[in-house]
Amino acid sequence: GAVVSQHPSRVICKSGTSVKIECRSLDFQATTMFWYRQFPKQSLMLMATSNEGSKATYEQGVEKDKFLINHASLTLSTLTVTSAHPEDSSFYICSASSQSSYNEQFFGPGTRLTVL
Amino acid sequence: GENVEQHPSTLSVQEGDSAVIKCTYSDSASNYFPWYKQELGKGPQLIIDIRSNVGEKKDQRIAVTLNKTAKHFSLHITETQPEDSAVYFCAASPLNYKLSFGAGTTVTVRA
Numbered sequence: 228g229a230v231v232s233q234h235p236s237r238v239i240c241k242s243g244t245s246v247k248i249e250c251r252s253l254d255f256q257a258t259t260m261f262w263y264r265q266f267p268k269q270s271l272m273l274m275a276t277s278n279e280g281s282k283a284t285y286e287q288g289v290e291k292d293k294f295l296i297n298h299a300s301l302t303l304s305t306l307t308v309t310s311a312h313p314e315d316s317s318f319y320i321c322s323a324s325s326q327s328s329y330n331e332q333f334f335g336p337g338t339r340l341t342v343l
Numbered sequence: 344g345e346n347v348e349q350h351p352s353t354l355s356v357q358e359g360d361s362a363v364i365k366c367t368y369s370d371s372a373s374n375y376f377p378w379y380k381q382e383l384g385k386g387p388q389l390i391i392d393i394r395s396n397v398g399e400k401k402d403q404r405i406a407v408t409l410n411k412t413a414k415h416f417s418l419h420i421t422e423t424q425p426e427d428s429a430v431y432f433c434a435a436s437p438l439n440y441k442l443s444f445g446a447g448t449t450v451t452v453r454a
Contacts, residue, residue, distance in 0.1 A: 233386075259440065261441075261442075269446075269447075270432060270444045270445065270446050270447050271387065271432070271442075271444045273441060273442070276441065320386050320387070322442075324440065329375065329440075330374070330375035330377075330436040330440050330442075331375070331377070331389070331392065332377075332442060333389075334379075334386040334387045334388070334389075335386050336385055336386045337384070337385065337386045339384070
């Protein structure tokens with residue numbers, strides 16, 4: 228149980244284009260989803276927290292107009308990187324938690340974004 | 344906010360020996376302390392966690408200890424195997440359910 232999937236696993240795009248990453252909880256209802264970014268050989272940095280049906284809460288320094296997050300259902304959240312640039316290239320990881328999981332977060336496999 | 348420090352940054356052990364990773368946290372309100380294993384190109388995988396009402400927890404070769412007074416917690420891996428080689432992250436979570444991660448420890452188990 229508690230499986231989280233991400234799609235796509237890997238994406239390469241040209242500078243200036245937008246990329247959408249999907250995060251799905253496959254066997255539970257995720258009341259809260261989190262989006263992280265991880266640069267090579269570094270730790271996970273929280274970008275934003277989203278609750279189903281509400282606007283996402285962004286961490287300090289994360290541009291909400293650049294990283295659009297939608298959590299329209301209890302099993303799906305999307306992250307759209309708008310007007311992507313090479314510095315946005317990174318490993319994006321989502322996680323999900325439910326009301327019954329307390330603090331525990333279940334992580335997806337990550338999406339490798341490369342912007343040329 | 345919560346600040347988690349993790350040591351060492353790299354750890355090389357002989358197969359069969361034990362590995363210990365230590366973390367400290369700053370927010371006394373933190374009550375959930377998970378440990379994750381991350382292999383190259385993959386998402387983090389929860390290997391063990393502990394809550395603030397428990398001092399120690401063990402799952403086969405893995406154990407975690409928590410000292411709330413000193414605000415530190417440790418991961419112990421016994422009888423290490425080559426497949427234990429990975430990056431390990433500790434994390435702490437206060438009441439807002441956010442996770443603050445340590446910087447990570449790259450563990451290499453030498454055969």
